[in-house]
Amino acid sequence: MDNxxxxxNITFEYEDSDQKDTVLKDFSLNIKRGSFTVILGHNGSGKxxxxxxxxxxxxxxxxxxxxxxxxxxDEEHEIEIKRRVGLVFQNPDNQLVASIVEExxxxxxxxxxxxPDVIRAEVDEALKSxxxxxxxxxxxxxxxxxQKQRIAIAGIIAMKPDCIVLDExxxxxxPKGRAEIISTIKKLNRENGITIVLITHFMEEAVDADRxxxxxxxxxxxxxxxxxxxxxxxxxxxxxxxxxxTTELLYRxxxxxxxxxxxxxxIEESAQKIYDAIHLEEI
Amino acid sequence: MSILEVKNLTHTYDGNTPFxxxxxxxxxxxxxxxxxxGIIGHTGSGKxxxxxxxxxLLKATSGEVLLDGKNIWDDPKKIRLVRSRVGLVFQYPEYQLxxxxxxxxxxxxxxxxxxxxxEIAHRISEICELVGIKAEYLEKSPFDLSxxxxxxxxxxxxxxxxxxxxxFDEPVAGLDPRGRADxxxxxxxxxxxxxxxxxxxxxxxxxxxxxxxxxxVMNKGELALFDTTENVFKQHEFLKDIGxxxxxxxxxxxxxxxxxxxxxxxxxxxxxxxDYLLTLSKGGNHNA
Numbered sequence: 001m002d003n004x005x006x007x008x009n010i011t012f013e014y015e016d017s018d019q020k021d022t023v024l025k026d027f028s029l030n031i032k033r034g035s036f037t038v039i040l041g042h043n044g045s046g047k048x049x050x051x052x053x054x055x056x057x058x059x060x061x062x063x064x065x066x067x068x069x070x071x072x073x074d075e076e077h078e079i080e081i082k083r084r085v086g087l088v089f090q091n092p093d094n095q096l097v098a099s100i101v102e103e104x105x106x107x108x109x110x111x112x113x114x115x116p117d118v119i120r121a122e123v124d125e126a127l128k129s130x131x132x133x134x135x136x137x138x139x140x141x142x143x144x145x146x147q148k149q150r151i152a153i154a155g156i157i158a159m160k161p162d163c164i165v166l167d168e169x170x171x172x173x174x175p176k177g178r179a180e181i182i183s184t185i186k187k188l189n190r191e192n193g194i195t196i197v198l199i200t201h202f203m204e205e206a207v208d209a210d211r212x213x214x215x216x217x218x219x220x221x222x223x224x225x226x227x228x229x230x231x232x233x234x235x236x237x238x239x240x241x242x243x244x245x246t247t248e249l250l251y252r253x254x255x256x257x258x259x260x261x262x263x264x265x266x267i268e269e270s271a272q273k274i275y276d277a278i279h280l281e282e283i
Numbered sequence: 284m285s286i287l288e289v290k291n292l293t294h295t296y297d298g299n300t301p302f303x304x305x306x307x308x309x310x311x312x313x314x315x316x317x318x319x320x321g322i323i324g325h326t327g328s329g330k331x332x333x334x335x336x337x338x339x340l341l342k343a344t345s346g347e348v349l350l351d352g353k354n355i356w357d358d359p360k361k362i363r364l365v366r367s368r369v370g371l372v373f374q375y376p377e378y379q380l381x382x383x384x385x386x387x388x389x390x391x392x393x394x395x396x397x398x399x400x401x402e403i404a405h406r407i408s409e410i411c412e413l414v415g416i417k418a419e420y421l422e423k424s425p426f427d428l429s430x431x432x433x434x435x436x437x438x439x440x441x442x443x444x445x446x447x448x449x450x451f452d453e454p455v456a457g458l459d460p461r462g463r464a465d466x467x468x469x470x471x472x473x474x475x476x477x478x479x480x481x482x483x484x485x486x487x488x489x490x491x492x493x494x495x496x497x498x499x500v501m502n503k504g505e506l507a508l509f510d511t512t513e514n515v516f517k518q519h520e521f522l523k524d525i526g527x528x529x530x531x532x533x534x535x536x537x538x539x540x541x542x543x544x545x546x547x548x549x550x551x552x553x554x555x556x557x558d559y560l561l562t563l564s565k566g567g568n569h570n571a
Contacts, residue, residue: 042459043430145326171457174326174486176526201459242460245489245531248553256561271538278564
């Protein structure tokens with residue numbers, strides 16, 4: 001698999017009037033095409049800054065980010081970068097611009113100068129892919145948070161991106177809305193082959209990712225599979241993160257003397273492990 | 284006696300228009316002094332509309348809110364007094380910070396209550412100690428703080444008014460795990476120290492399992508359940524049906540039960556699950 005995004009030794013500073021605030025320093029990262037990556041880290045660890053750098057919303061102070069080989073600092077190709085890498089933010093209300101769902105989704109393709117019949121097809125397809133086609137004539141502010149967030153995602157899908165970067169897309173949603181978004185993201189990754197970079201504080205959302213990256217103070221402190229990352233409870237607690245309750249449960253059962261391994265995360269797998277451990281003792 | 288009572292409260296938005304919508308329908312419940320009540324329900328279930336009635340920010344279409352047995356609207360001129368007794372912390376309260384120092388921001392509420400400068404200073408040092416805001420932060424600009432710190436300052440501003448009842452609308456939304464734990468602890472400590480009553484809207488069932496004595500479950504504007512946290516989480520099928528969930532550790536216990544293991548259905552924290560399962564496994568050894 002080749003890399004859709006290559007982050008090469010970048011530095012990023014916010015320039016205030018009187019002070020420089022270095023958020024990322026000598027930071028590198030490659031994202032493989034078609035992969036599903038989750039980035040974890042506490043508030044202020046540099047995750048959101050990274051997200052905004054990946055599609056050129058922020059420009060690097062030093063170093064280089066390549067999207068499909070194009071530099072995000074290359075102003076001539078700015079639209080090319082933004083079409084390839086779409087950004088979804090935390091608050092769904094801040095991302096919708098039109099008063100009718102399908103007009104909102106059409107905003108991107110219209111700006112790309114596509115022909116009306118092409119836009120029609122793109123909008124319909126995008127809405128279908130997030131399961132919101134039946135709401136195409138609705139007005140966004142009467143929809144639930146999860147539905148609004150799916151409209152925001154459809155707006156990006158309509159531009160046929162290679163990659164979607166989502167910055168805590170479920171932080172403001174209820175459990176149902178969260179489940180809707182996570183299953184939509186997984187579907188887009190598996191069925192449409194879209195590369196996903198998901199930034200989140202909810203550890204459960206990282207369970208099915210191909211790769212989990214943990215950030216702290218602008219640096220990558222861990223980069224591996226979800227099972228690997230979540231079995232390192234000590235590191236996660238050190239950087240102010242949590243582990244899913246399932247992992248904590250298995251870990252503490254093990255420390256308490258149960259003959260059990262801690263390398264699963266899902267509810268079903270955890271229950272099976274515990275069941276087996278208890279039954280093995282009985283035999 | 285209950286400190287707060289809500290009786291047959293209904294709130295209709297856009298009345299007499301085609302968009303007419305009962306956001307809250309015939310809701311009744313009562314809360315005792317010092318209780319911590321969790322309010323859960325999916326988005327649009329009426330939670331936020333409901334709590335805005337508790338300090339008279341919204342007026343009910345019908346029904347009433349009683350504070351110490353007295354309708355809060357008996358004397359509309361005294362609604363300000365109600366608001367100093369019932370504090371309301373909105374979602375993302377840090378967006379409401381505006382002063383140039385943390386001290387001034389926390390002092391804003393107490394100042395509006397007409398307290399003396401000495402009393403304000405005293406309250407601020409007391410609340411900062413309780414919630415873990417360091418003295419050196421007080422002269423900083425609130426805008427130089429991290430997201431989690433800003434949130435705590437904003438909440439401290441309401442706590443400095445020392446309301447007897449304090450209502451939180453999703454106080455941990457958008458915070459990282461450490462920030463979430465900090466805010467949950469400060470709410471618990473405040474209630475403990477002042478014997479204050481707390482109502483807290485949240486989507487985080489794990490937090491609710493830790494902190495709430497009772498839970499109110501809202502569904503489509505109606506109060507679907509109001510019972511102890513234990514009894515509400517036992518209704519896991521119903522909760523699932525209305526788009527909610529039980530804590531993850533409870534889901535594991537339920538899965539174990541389905542496999543034929545005899546486990547009780549009232550385990551909602553990792554602590555209790557560990558205790559129970561370890562005893563079970565050692566008991567198994569014993570029999571063998």
